[in-house]
Amino acid sequence: MRAANPLKQADIKTNIDQSGLVTSSQAGVHVHLEKTVRRHLDTRWLEPLHRATVAVYEQFISTGIFSARNRFILDSGCGTGKSSKKLAGLFPCHMVIGVDRSRTRLAGNGMESGIFQHGNCILLRAELSTFWRLLLKDGFRPERHFLLYPNPWPKSGHFKRRWHGHPVFPQMLALGGEIELRCNWEIYAREFAQAVGVATGANIDTKKIKPEMAISPFERKYLEREQSLFSVTVPAQKTEAFRRSWISASLVQPV
Numbered sequence: 001m002r003a004a005n006p007l008k009q010a011d012i013k014t015n016i017d018q019s020g021l022v023t024s025s026q027a028g029v030h031v032h033l034e035k036t037v038r039r040h041l042d043t044r045w046l047e048p049l050h051r052a053t054v055a056v057y058e059q060f061i062s063t064g065i066f067s068a069r070n071r072f073i074l075d076s077g078c079g080t081g082k083s084s085k086k087l088a089g090l091f092p093c094h095m096v097i098g099v100d101r102s103r104t105r106l107a108g109n110g111m112e113s114g115i116f117q118h119g120n121c122i123l124l125r126a127e128l129s130t131f132w133r134l135l136l137k138d139g140f141r142p143e144r145h146f147l148l149y150p151n152p153w154p155k156s157g158h159f160k161r162r163w164h165g166h167p168v169f170p171q172m173l174a175l176g177g178e179i180e181l182r183c184n185w186e187i188y189a190r191e192f193a194q195a196v197g198v199a200t201g202a203n204i205d206t207k208k209i210k211p212e213m214a215i216s217p218f219e220r221k222y223l224e225r226e227q228s229l230f231s232v233t234v235p236a237q238k239t240e241a242f243r244r245s246w247i248s249a250s251l252v253q254p255v
């Protein structure tokens with residue numbers, strides 16, 4: 001495996017106003033969604049791994065605080081890590097791993113190095129596409145995987161930066177567990193559900209939600225401003241079936 005450049009600070013979101021509402025010239029599901037997803041399913045992704053993420057991952061494994069025996073939940077793109085701490089309280093019998101690439105956001109929660117542990121919550125500064133691929137390679141499978149309000153990349157030309165349009169999408173699905181995406185842009189939710197359907201053959205619904213308790217700071221803000229929120233849930237049995245069929249394909253390797 002090759003390793004790429006160290007982490008850079010996350011890109012600043014665009015086309016998102018002060019209220020958090022997403023504006024876009026894209027009026028519906030992206031016209032190239034199915035073609036893009038099928039290409040990523042059929043092609044081995046050769047992007048080098050990020051060196052800084054590999055180093056953090058190896059440090060994380062070497063500490064011994066995490067092993068195949070751990071029941072764990074992933075909070076991918078955790079921002080400050082407040083959502084991870086909330087999930088750790090909701091799931092006290094699980095290890096909750098929050099991952100974000102922004103040093104600034106994580107430092108706001110007291111994190112000063114690549115790894116920070118508080119009870120059953122662990123925060124890591126890492127690049128997600130590499131982190132997911134490393135977990136998959138080593139056979140670690142989360143019981144649940146949260147994608148809470150990811151960067152929507154609302155410009156149509158940035159579709160391939162959305163998780164369902166990104167080359168890592170098959171690895172993310174193959175990682176397994178129940179996946180739950182939440183966002184405040186309905187198009188993103190509909191695209192994610194449709195992309196999962198293309199990959200798994202399953203009929204995945206997009207639901208409008210109004211949680212009684214916010215998990216993340218973004219969710220709290222959106223609820224306070226009475227914005228519409230959307231959720232997509234992919235059952236664990238669907239991701240497991242996909243993992244078996246996708247990894248067994250002769251052309252594809254986990255990393």
